[in-house]
Amino acid sequence: MTQRPALFSFLLGGIAAVGFAPLALWPVTLGCFAAWMWLVHQAPTRRAALWRGWLFGFAHFTIGNNWIAKAFSFQDAMPHALGWFAPALLSLYLAIFPMAAAGVAWKLRRQTLDASYVLIFATAWIATEYLRGTLLTGYPWNPLSEIWLPTPVAASGRYLGTYALSGVAVLVAGALLLATQRHRRFPLAVAGVTGLLALSAIDTTPAAPTPTNAPRVRVVQPDLDQEQRPRDDYAETNLRALAGLSGSPRAAPRLIVWPEGALRYLPEDGYPPQYYGESAPFLTRARIAALLGPRDVVLTGGNALLFDSAGQIRSATNAIFAIDAEKRIVARYDKAHLVPFGEYLPLRPLMSAIGLSRLVPGDLDFAPGKGPDGVDLPGIGRVGFALCYEMIFSGSIVDRKHRPALIFNxxxxxxxxxxGPAQHLAQARLRAIEEGLPIIRATPTGISAIIDARGHVLASIPWETQGAIELPIPPAAPPTLFAQVGNLMALLTALVLALTAIAIRRWAR
Structure with missing residues (x-):
């Protein structure tokens, strides 16, 4: 390792990605981080430390984001072969953040490897991971804290939140490193703190019995792939599949949830007739209402069109519609945090000139909605919304003034x-833990799931499987500490770690 530190930094970064879903080999990730932290400490110059940090990050994010390559197979306006390079191209940028963390840790290190170095590294990681999730609209996919999900430590996310919990992972990796150097106090202290965090998973509250008339949620997964969209009968085939899996009315009210983009017919009135295609909006809503009991509601993904004053279409929204048994649209949510290159093309004139397009077929960019929102549904409670990609943004999915009873994703x-589906599900579980709210995920091809307020998957439909799951709606927990203060916890945790590092150095003097 000392002979070719750059190569080993690269290899360690790639191997560290196996700690995330779907493999979840989290001890491997901790070991890779420990070895990488040692390589950064041993770097002879700042440039070498930065290079080792960037190589680690480049390999780590390229492997972890390998799923991006498939998106290019849906857009004929760009070469499909570009998909093989897309994760690496994205990682050229993402690697800057581990590089920055390594640079800070190296700059503030002491000659001898000690606890203060680990504390500073953890502080720098929290800061840079937060920046990765916020700069340039943010891309917080696969935060390091995700590796804790197979362990009881993940439960402490209700206090610490995603970014601070990532710092805990760096602390544990650093403690492993110091243990190999025959340090005892700091590894034991970190083991004790981690053990206390794991104990927070213990729930002594007895489970309340579920009333027989409790509202239920039914999640539908039609297993119709995006590749079927170019077919002329896609809209009709999809609606029939969704209807066939939506079950029969019950005595209790039901919340029936369909995936993003499930409804390919336009359900809203008031558009010029040429946009409706085969099905008028009233008939579409009537077909959906026919599936419902008097207190049932369907939540479905779809699109809304926006027109200018001359009646010309100017944009669209990626939307969620709530449709009741009276054939009414009782609410609409428009996605606020849009995906660059997926739902809009940044710098469109420039990108179009060089031959780049959105990964989603079509030239019309989506318009953003107003942000976290929800709707009160009789018999169900208040439902909040996080549409697809919005789920990965810690601290940004809940309207804090009007806390919902659950989040539909x-x-x-x-x-x-x-x-990608397993990683997306993992991040939904982190949001459930942070906010103390159940999360209901519906996807066309999986993984759809019902997640309780502690992040446990109560029921799911596997990837590339058609089916439906139905359970009583899981109860919300009282607002967690994170739900009340948000990502201020990341700042406070980083501040505590930095002050502890300063105290250790002054004590040593």
């Missing part, structure tokens, strides 16, 4: 290869 993970 429709998504279309058929773009995401085989790794």
């Amino acid at each position: 429709p998504s279309n993970d058929s773009w995401y290869g085989s790794w």
Whole structure:
């Protein structure tokens, strides 16, 4: 390792990606981080430390984001072969953040490897991971904290949140490193703190019995892939598949949830007739209402069109519609956090000139909605919304002034290869833990799931499987500490770690 530190940094970064879903080999990730932290400490110059940090990040994000390659197979306006390079091209940028963390840790290190170095590294990682999730609209996919999900430590996310919990992972990796250097106090202290965090997973509250008339949620997964969209009968085939899986009315009210983009017919009135195609909006809503009992509601992904004053279409929204048994649209949510290159093309004139397009077929960019929102549904409670990609943004999915009883997260993970759906589900579980809210995921090809307020998957439909799951709606927990203060916890945790590092150095003097 000392002979070719750059090569080993690269290899360690790639191997570290196996700790995330779907493989979840989290001890491997901790070991890779420990070895990488040692390589950064041993770097002879700042340039060498930065280079080792960038190589680690480049390999790490390229492997972790391999699912992006599949998205290019849906857009004929760009070469499909470009998909093989897309994860690496994205990682050229993402690697800057581990590089920055390594640079800060190296700059503030002492000659001898000690606890203060680990604390500074953890502080820098929290800061840079937060920046990765916010700069240039943010891309917080696969935060390091995700590796804790197979362990009880993940439960502490209700206090710490995603970014601070990532810092805990760096602390544990650093403690492993110091243990190999025959340090004892710091590894034991970190083991104790991690053990206390794991104990927070223990729930002594007895489960309340579920009333027989409790509202239920039914999640529908039609297993129709994006590749079927070019077919003329896609809209009709999809609606029939969704209807066939939506079940029969019950005595209790039901919330029936369909995936993102499930409804290919336009359900809203008031558009010029030429936009409706085969089905008028009233007939579409009537077909949906026919599936419902008097207190049932369907939540479905679809599109809304926006027109200018001359009646010309100017944009569209990626939307969720709530449709009741009276054939009414009782609410509409428009996605606010749009995906660059997926739902809009940044710098469109320039990108178009060089031959780049959106990964989603079509030239019309989506318009953003106003942000976290919800709707009160009789018999169900207040439902909040996070549409697809919005789910990965810690601290940004809940309207804090009007806390919902649950979050509906429709998504279309058929773009995401085989790794992406499992990683998306993992991040939904982190949001449930942070906010203390159940999350209901509906996707066309999987993985759809009902997640309780502690992040446990109560029921799911596997990837590339047609089916439906139905359960009583899981109860919300009281607002967690994170739900009340948000990502201020990342700042406070980083501040505590930095002050502890300073205290250790002054004590040593």
